[in-house]
Amino acid sequence: xxxxxxxxxxxxxxxxxxxxxxxxxxxxxxxxxxxxxxxxxxxxxxxxxxxxxxxxxxxxxxxxxxxxxxxxxxxxxxxxxxxxxxxxxxxxxxxxxxxxxxxxxxxxxxxxxxxxxxxxxxxxxxxxxxxxxxxxxxxxxxxxxxxxxxxxxxxxxxxxxxxxxxxxxxxxxxxxxxxxxxxxxxxxxxxxxxxxxxxxxxxxxxxxxxxxxxxxxxxxxxxxxxxxxxxxxxxxxxxxxxxxxxxxxxxxxx
Amino acid sequence: xxxxxxxxxxxxxxxxxxxxxxxxxxxxxxxxxxxxxxxxxxxxxxxxxxxxxxxxxxxxxxxxxxxxxxxxxxxxxxxxxxxxxxxxxxxxxxxxxxxxxxxxxxxxxxxxxxxxxxxxxxxxxxxxxxxxxxxxxxxxxxxxxxxxxxxxxxxxxxxxxxxxxxxxxxxxxxxxxxxxxxxxxxxxxxxxxxxxxxxxxxxxxxxxxxxxxxxxxxxxxxxxxxxxxxxxxxxxxxxxxxxxxxxxxxxxxxxxxxxxxxxxxxxxxxxxxxxxxxxxxxxxxxxxxxxxxxxxxxxxxxxxxxxxxxxxxxxxxxxxxxxxxxxxxxxxxxxxxxxxxx
Numbered sequence: 361x362x363x364x365x366x367x368x369x370x371x372x373x374x375x376x377x378x379x380x381x382x383x384x385x386x387x388x389x390x391x392x393x394x395x396x397x398x399x400x401x402x403x404x405x406x407x408x409x410x411x412x413x414x415x416x417x418x419x420x421x422x423x424x425x426x427x428x429x430x431x432x433x434x435x436x437x438x439x440x441x442x443x444x445x446x447x448x449x450x451x452x453x454x455x456x457x458x459x460x461x462x463x464x465x466x467x468x469x470x471x472x473x474x475x476x477x478x479x480x481x482x483x484x485x486x487x488x489x490x491x492x493x494x495x496x497x498x499x500x501x502x503x504x505x506x507x508x509x510x511x512x513x514x515x516x517x518x519x520x521x522x523x524x525x526x527x528x529x530x531x532x533x534x535x536x537x538x539x540x541x542x543x544x545x546x547x548x549x550x551x552x553x554x555x556x557x558x559x560x561x562x563x564x565x566x567x568x569x570x571x572x573x574x575x576x577x578x579x580x581x582x583x584x585x586x587x588x589x590x591x592x593x594x595x596x597x598x599x600x601x602x603x604x605x606x607x608x609x610x611x612x613x614x
Numbered sequence: 615x616x617x618x619x620x621x622x623x624x625x626x627x628x629x630x631x632x633x634x635x636x637x638x639x640x641x642x643x644x645x646x647x648x649x650x651x652x653x654x655x656x657x658x659x660x661x662x663x664x665x666x667x668x669x670x671x672x673x674x675x676x677x678x679x680x681x682x683x684x685x686x687x688x689x690x691x692x693x694x695x696x697x698x699x700x701x702x703x704x705x706x707x708x709x710x711x712x713x714x715x716x717x718x719x720x721x722x723x724x725x726x727x728x729x730x731x732x733x734x735x736x737x738x739x740x741x742x743x744x745x746x747x748x749x750x751x752x753x754x755x756x757x758x759x760x761x762x763x764x765x766x767x768x769x770x771x772x773x774x775x776x777x778x779x780x781x782x783x784x785x786x787x788x789x790x791x792x793x794x795x796x797x798x799x800x801x802x803x804x805x806x807x808x809x810x811x812x813x814x815x816x817x818x819x820x821x822x823x824x825x826x827x828x829x830x831x832x833x834x835x836x837x838x839x840x841x842x843x844x845x846x847x848x849x850x851x852x853x854x855x856x857x858x859x860x861x862x863x864x865x866x867x868x869x870x871x872x873x874x875x876x877x878x879x880x881x882x883x884x885x886x887x888x889x890x891x892x893x894x895x896x897x898x899x900x901x902x903x904x905x906x907x908x909x910x911x912x913x914x915x916x917x918x919x920x921x922x923x924x925x926x927x928x929x930x931x932x933x934x935x936x937x938x939x940x941x942x943x944x945x946x947x948x949x950x951x952x953x954x955x956x
Contacts (some may be wrong), residue, residue: 364748371737371745378736441731444697445793449749450720456749606699609647609692 361455368459369466372433376467382429383470386421390471391478393417398483408572410485414475415571419564420540421475422468422506427531429464430510447602454511454598458591461514462507472499490573498570498580502563505583508590509559515598539564559586636706637801637832638677638694640669643703644856645689663689665856666703671834671849673800676827678847679836680949686856687836691803694834695725707801721751724794724802728809732790735779739770739789742778743796750797764792768822784815791822801832808842820846840946850945854953864945871943871951874899875919877926880909880936891929897922902950909936915943915951 376382397413437443437460446456479485489495516526535541537551538560544552555561566579645664664686671677679687692698694705696716704711710718726732733742743761752760765774768788778786787807794802804823808816816839823846827833837843843850844864851861860867881888884903889912893901897918904911916922920940927935 363754367745367748371734371741374741375734375736439731440734441727441729442734444692445725445732445746446749448695448697448720448723448725450717450751450797451749603699606697609698 372463387474390417390421390475418472421471426510430514461510465507494576495570498566501583505559508587637673638671639706678843678850681853724799726794728806740774844945877914878939882934
């Protein structure tokens with residue numbers, strides 16, 4: 361099972377990395393967001409603020425990739441004609457689906473690389489990591505947590521082919537609610553519990569604390585905890601949804 | 615032995631509920647789809663794709679399922695490969711219920727379909743097989759050897775590291791076969807595997823299918839190509855309108871039209887009224903029309919033999935007639951007759 365998860369992640373990461381559309385979106389948009397942030401905060405702002413904005417742009421890109429990509433990823437499998445082959449495999453469908461959504465989140469690594477490089481080369485924002493080792497742990501933790509949330513979203517797409525809009529419509533509210541645009545603390549009190557159950561909140565905090573200094577381990581732990589909750593919910597729903605898909609004939613394109 | 619009409623129940627083994635040595639057992643299987651039309655006044659439609667079919671396929675048998683588009687072939691295969699649940703009835707593969715024991719069935723079957731889809735185009739053949747080997751639980755110790763063997767078997771040696779998007783359709787189809795065989799399943803479902811292949815590619819693939827039968831695999835094959843079914847299949851079921859209209863060996867099916875003569879007439883621009891006139895000619899059992907380039911090829915089955923040609927030519931007076939051929943019936947003629955009757 362571990363082999364399937366690792367190889368599946370590798371295979372789907374390569375498949376996505378060779379899509380010029382995905383890569384252009386994953387590199388251009390964060391650069392645009394980071395540039396906007398640079399001019400919004402002003403050229404003479406504290407470099408830490410600008411660096412934090414760059415990280416925010418990265419997590420925005422990862423979240424955007426997952427919300428649109430998790431639903432799109434399953435539609436892609438339908439289009440490739442591989443969804444039926446994956447469902448008809450003798451392994452639990454979740455073990456096949458999880459690497460797809462985590463790979464969708466993982467291509468956010470391109471966003472991180474290009475944003476930091478762009479900020480450093482064009483605006484002279486220094487890439488100084490307060491806890492480099494913790495950053496190396498925080499990045500995959502954030503990616504996995506957001507990818508697992510994508511898994512939960514994707515389970516609905518197995519049955520409801522028109523549910524793409526669900527993923528797409530989560531992108532912009534997600535940026536706001538999870539503290540990527542403004543700190544969670546300034547959001548209305550009733551919104552904050554929603555922020556706490558969403559992975560990007562903890563992913564952003566983990567990356568920010570690892571990069572700029574702060575207590576990173578609790579955030580990494582929160583990433584792990586929400587990942588397990590998403591996995592549990594996905595596991596619970598996916599068996600029933602798979603059976604429903606077999607009843608409603610929603611696995612194929614036609 | 616004459617043609618076995620359907621609704622014949624297979625012999626049962628006491629206590630097991632299965633035919634002796636049956637690899638695939640289908641009983642009164644039906645599958646319908648719900649769909650809707652309209653937005654404001656939405657109307658629900660129920661399409662019965664498969665209606666109470668029975669099948670019994672022996673271990674090691676290469677069984678053909680023939681039928682026109684929309685007849686229910688792919689739906690039947692999708693139920694048997696656990697991708698669809700039956701609406702009613704039951705189906706077992708190697709004794710396992712496809713609805714309730716899907717995981718057990720999936721371990722024992724390979725599913726290959728025709729066309730361009732079903733592979734990751736931006737990956738190499740090797741990466742595709744490596745991934746599906748994990749998905750189909752090929753043990754790590756034998757994974758590499760198995761992939762190498764299959765690449766060799768399907769003739770992709772030396773090209774396995776190239777991206778699939780650079781492959782010809784024939785190469786993709788052979789890669790599909792390799793994928794379906796990764797976990798060495800005893801039962802294979804081949805859904806129109808030669809569709810769209812060039813003649814040489816299709817012939818190579820047929821040889822591969824024949825060698826799989828030689829290796830003892832149970833194969834359920836759907837195809838539109840009658841000569842392919844005739845050459846490969848031990849037995850054939852003809853399905854039309856969701857019902858199985860006949861089951862038998864190719865020879866048995868051909869025997870249904872053995873007393874007929876087939877007259878093929880190439881006509882240019884024949885109206886439907888003209889075709890209908892031919893149907894009314896005394897001695898004409900059936901009339902089918904195929905479009906072939908500019909011409910319409912009228913296939914007439916008759917028990918009167920070649921002497922009918924003169925009468926037919928009189929009926930076609932005024933139309934532009936090309937080639938006229940009288941010949942012995944083939945499996946395709948039997949198929950046309952059986953589907954036409956349904």
